[in-house]
Amino acid sequence: MTQYRPDEIEERWQKRWAEAKVAEVDVAAPGSKFYMLNMFPYPSGDLHVGHGRNYILGDVLYRFFRMQGRVSLNPMGWDAFGLPAENAAIKRGIHPREWTLGNINRMKEQFRRWGILYDWSKELASCDPDYYRWNQWLFLRLYERGLAYRGKAPVNWCPQDRTVLANEQVIDGRCERCGAEVIQKELEQWFFRITEYADRLDAGLDELHEWPEKVRAMQRNWIGRSVGADVEFPVPALGHPLRVFTTRPDTIFGATFMVVAPEHPDVPALIAGHPDRGAIEQWIAGVRNQSALERQESGKEGRFTGQSAINPFTGNEIPIWLGNFVLMQYGTGAIMSVPAHDQRDFEFARQYGLPIRVVIQPAGAEPVSPDDLAEAFTSKDESAVIVDSGLISGLPVPEAIERISEEVERRGIGTKTVRYRLRDWLISRQRYWGTPIPMIYCQRCGMVPVPEGDLPVELPIDVPFTGREGNPLAKQEAFVSVDCPSCGGAARRETDTMDTFVDSSCYYARFISAHDDTKIFEKKLVDRWLPVDQYIGGIEHAILHLLYARFIARAMHDLGLLAHEEPFRRLFNQAMITKEGYRDPSANMAWVPLDEVEWRDGKPWRGATELIPEVGKMSKSRFNTVAPDDLIERYGADTQRVYTLFIAPPEKEAAWSDEGVIGAYRFLGRVWHLGQQILAAAEHPSAREAPRAVLRKTHQTIDAVTRRFERFEFNTAVSALMELSNVLGEHVPGHAAALRGPYLILLQMLHPFAPHMTEQSWQLFGEEGFILTSKWPVADPSLMEEETVTIVVQVNGKLRGQIEVPNPPAEEAVMAAVQKNERVQSWVAGKQVLKTIYVPGKLVNVVVR
């Protein structure tokens, strides 16, 4: 009997799949299409088993749908531009391109060893001019439409990476990548006008039923749609009114002061006559220089401008203050403050002794004195009622909002407004390793787009990396200096490159026309293949990538390039794999490399310190990665695949266990041995029909596995296959030959999980052709039928007897049997039978009264 030897079979099958190009699909082939896509990775180098989860999951799904007979596409590419390549160049003197291409090769090899089938004929890399020329082309189209523009704006500047960041890349006031504190800088930069699509991006979320609710909520939150009104407050000293945005116009009678952002353009005029103007200007400068983080941490601070506005509804003069908590980037940069009904305004009013006026109360409550308020009363449902507010007094809040908004519009002092938290997408990066922005600055003609025929604007390769003086592109005179395409005079190229999220915003469509050098994509084909049917990637892209891609899809739709507006029909976010490790509580470096852990009395030590066991995300910096190479060498890729899916539901974090792997290996070994026994016996003439119990289990398993595939419950799908193999194993003695059919069905269902092992068995035992072309087995319920089943009867929850009924036990048949059975009947006699509940194969509950 031959042993299960993954090392002998996997290499052979991988080679064969590659030679036969089994995953290459003709995108024009007829049939029902299935587009499976893993988010294309940044080629950072070696992959560990934690990364494997993502790709194995995609491959399992791809193989499943392929077996279902769908024309399936599973492409792969590389998000190959970005900072780490440049940093590696600075640190180790390797060109970013070389570093990137080397990593790509290593990762491709890893995918091959995992047995993942990608259609490599459609491979693309964002750092390849054949790819980024279309990014540049798209940029020019957006520019023509006014969706790409250059503007001066306060931007997030990372002093460590020496580049600007998009708002989405600033986490808690720090650079997403390096963690340095982000500062504000006023710079000329390129933007994409994503705000123009805010409403469509927001509304589209409602249709994404097959996206995780969490991601939709995060995007909704980020877009931050809020409905309210703009209202003008006259300011005698200015000669023009100040405009505020509020979501609570119903509280306007309670507006007792105004606060404007220190950056507001009217501030100089407001403080012009202030006796202490110098001090205020100094304070403003201080606030402006603060990082976003410092500004938040310094608490609420303000200064009185010395000027007043008129509350248009009460007619009262209200003081105008400056406040560090009012943001110039949101709304109008000025707010009306209603301390009684907004917590921030309340705190500010208490801090500076500003007046508070109560205009909303719980319905039927006694009037409240402002002095007794412990916090702002912010309820806005029907139970909150307006008081002391002229024409809206007595109305519940929702109605009051409607009434007062109409009144504002009627008087011509404002409008109903929808505002978004979302701001335009800053795409310029002062970095080398990215897509050059195809623009030229001419002294005579101004800003001139690179003509389409001159694309791509190629990134010069021969560039020195010192890491000291900013963007190395800017010092490449051969690149920068150019003739103006318009007048032919001397001009200079834009040296900013694009944010890499631009690269990843259309790649999924480009796969369909990956090597077309005449157009960005073939509309007929992308319209057939989009949207992506199943998109898989990490939750870390919930906002950035997925929002940008949705935006660009809509922009491309409006340019007539695509029929679809939503690029990804179904989204799944797999969670990461963690691994236990050790932490040294006395050292700066939290995690300790495993080979530095010594053991004393069964406890982990390092030096004189006892280490603390800890579980965390697998990463090189934590020294807790598991390299797939050793694992595959010992147990095979199929073992890793099965274990990875069995370990936990894929959306849940899972802790890697070296012992757990063995369970998957044993399972595959058992299946292998079953094959040895069953398929050898099948040649004997004594083969007869399999035992009923085996047939039933087989069909139950087909049903269970199919259902679980649809619900992404791969861990229980694998366990169902384990159960089936256990049942087969029990019946091998005496029935080996008869188990052939069920065994082959088991192999088929196992195939997406352990493709090498199952193909080998298939071939070994004489079945012709690739299992990949066969269809998933369909359960035939008639095979499951026993003639009768015995069921246990409970009457009102108490065991009262057993009855025999025909299989499958229909409700009526059960009732009839209950009536006929004397023992049971005696418990039911004279009572009204309310209902019976059949528990499959087991028992019946008869509910009586």
Add this chain to the structure above:
RNA sequence: GCGAAAGUGGCGGAAUUGGCAGACGCGCUGGACUUAGGAUCCAGUGGCCCACAGCCGUGCGGGUUCGAGUCCCGCCUUUCGCACCA
């Protein structure tokens, strides 16, 4: 503070619509085969109890129901997002 999700053995985790709680696997215990076992195979494994019987068990407290891990009400805990957005 706001929003979302989740609490089940020593561990990862099962349990269609309320219907035998703990499937499957790891670990552990015992055995077989072995020069050896960190290989393989077999048996056992929620707790109390020598064992049968029995009792107790799904974060806590109530409720609905013949029957609740599942439904309802009120707590507690954890994780993850967002966070001066007017």
